Amino acid sequence: xxxxxxxxxxxxxxxxxxxxxxxxxxxxxxxxxxxxxxxxxxxxxxxxxxxxxxxxxxxxxxxxxxxxxxxxxxxxxxxxxxxxxxxxxxxxxxxxxxxxxxxxxxxxxxxxxxxxxxxxxxxxxxxxxxxxxxxxxxxxxxxxxxxxxxxxxxxxxxxxxxxxxxxxxxxxx
Amino acid sequence: xxxxxxxxxxxxxxxxxxxxxxxxxxxxxxxxxxxxxxxxxxxxxxxxxxxxxxxxxxxxxxxxxxxxxxxxxxxxxxxxxxxxxxxxxxxxxxxxxxxxxxxxxxxxxxxxxxxxxxxxxxxxxxxxxxxxxxxxxxxxxxxxxxxxxxxxxxxxxxxxxxxxxxxxxxxxxxxxxxxxxxxxxxxxxxxxxxxx
Numbered sequence: 001x002x003x004x005x006x007x008x009x010x011x012x013x014x015x016x017x018x019x020x021x022x023x024x025x026x027x028x029x030x031x032x033x034x035x036x037x038x039x040x041x042x043x044x045x046x047x048x049x050x051x052x053x054x055x056x057x058x059x060x061x062x063x064x065x066x067x068x069x070x071x072x073x074x075x076x077x078x079x080x081x082x083x084x085x086x087x088x089x090x091x092x093x094x095x096x097x098x099x100x101x102x103x104x105x106x107x108x109x110x111x112x113x114x115x116x117x118x119x120x121x122x123x124x125x126x127x128x129x130x131x132x133x134x135x136x137x138x139x140x141x142x143x144x145x146x147x148x149x150x151x152x153x154x155x156x157x158x159x160x161x162x163x164x165x166x167x168x169x170x171x172x173x
Numbered sequence: 174x175x176x177x178x179x180x181x182x183x184x185x186x187x188x189x190x191x192x193x194x195x196x197x198x199x200x201x202x203x204x205x206x207x208x209x210x211x212x213x214x215x216x217x218x219x220x221x222x223x224x225x226x227x228x229x230x231x232x233x234x235x236x237x238x239x240x241x242x243x244x245x246x247x248x249x250x251x252x253x254x255x256x257x258x259x260x261x262x263x264x265x266x267x268x269x270x271x272x273x274x275x276x277x278x279x280x281x282x283x284x285x286x287x288x289x290x291x292x293x294x295x296x297x298x299x300x301x302x303x304x305x306x307x308x309x310x311x312x313x314x315x316x317x318x319x320x321x322x323x324x325x326x327x328x329x330x331x332x333x334x335x336x337x338x339x340x341x342x343x344x345x346x347x348x349x350x351x352x353x354x355x356x357x358x359x360x361x362x363x364x365x366x367x368x369x
Contacts, residue, residue: 127353
């Protein structure tokens with residue numbers, strides 16, 4: 001695997017991005033949780049106000065086996081804010097199809113993301129990983145990532161729709 | 174005690190900066206704060222802001238011994254879940270110690286939840302933008318936002334506060350850990366990036 005290309009995603013990549021989102025969710029045993037559609041991805045990523053940015057990895061069609069897809073990996077990110085250190089790049093999803101792993105594609109994506117972070121004045125690149133996903137944790141740790149949950153005790157919480165509704169329709173002050 | 178929750182203005186950044194430091198002291202990490210109020214002004218009040226902020230203020234007769242009437246804040250931004258779409262992430266929620274237990278934290282968080290609903294609905298072209306009150310959303314079949322936040326594992330008062338409001342610990346339930354590339358490790362990776 002010596003020829004692959006990384007580029008910014010375009011609207012035409014949306015079907016491939018959704019396919020890879022679902023493959024990643026399946027890898028994390030959470031496939032049924034993906035409710036996003038191609039229409040959502042198109043509006044949210046390529047409209048007037050993008051909510052995310054995306055890099056895709058593609059291989060030339062003659063390198064595919066079984067006429068498989070050309071886009072074989074992606075990374076989705078956006079910018080967040082840490083009141084202590086300022087702007088951050090948040091890596092939401094990062095995935096390379098199984099048969100294309102081990103060729104350095106993931107490494108190159110991570111380097112490009114880091115370069116983007118530095119170029120856009122971000123102090124840090126943050127992301128979450130499930131503790132059962134040892135392969136990914138090792139991948140990141142080999143490259144110098146720190147586990148803030150272990151080192152500092154941060155725990156991720158969510159508050160879902162019904163609880164938010166209860167809170168937002170509470171008494172006015 | 175009467176209090177008001179409102180959107181922060183640029184002039185509030187000095188107070189926000191003060192409270193960011195107070196929260197960092199509470200979390201035992203004051204030396205990690207590198208931002209100044211000028212950074213907050215630039216990053217939150219330019220045409221393309223990276224965060225939004227609500228502040229809680231009390232009337233003059235309840236001001237602190239140092240003369241502050243701004244006694245709490247919630248700093249949040251919009252994120253994107255590849256599973257569910259647009260979400261809100263509440264990065265900081267803080268109320269000064271003497272003003273806790275009076276519903277201010279709850280009031281701030283309720284407004285963040287409201288903002289999340291309004292934002293999501295206003296972004297939908299089928300939604301009537303003249304409908305402003307979030308209580309109108311009750312009963313409407315809409316995919317509403319989800320709010321995410323993080324808490325330190327030893328911070329029991331905060332853990333109890335959020336769990337009472339319906340928060341679920343995803344680190345415990347699903348094993349999610351926060352990781353980061355920071356400082357030198359980020360620079361090292363960046364230098365090896367493929368050239369354009």
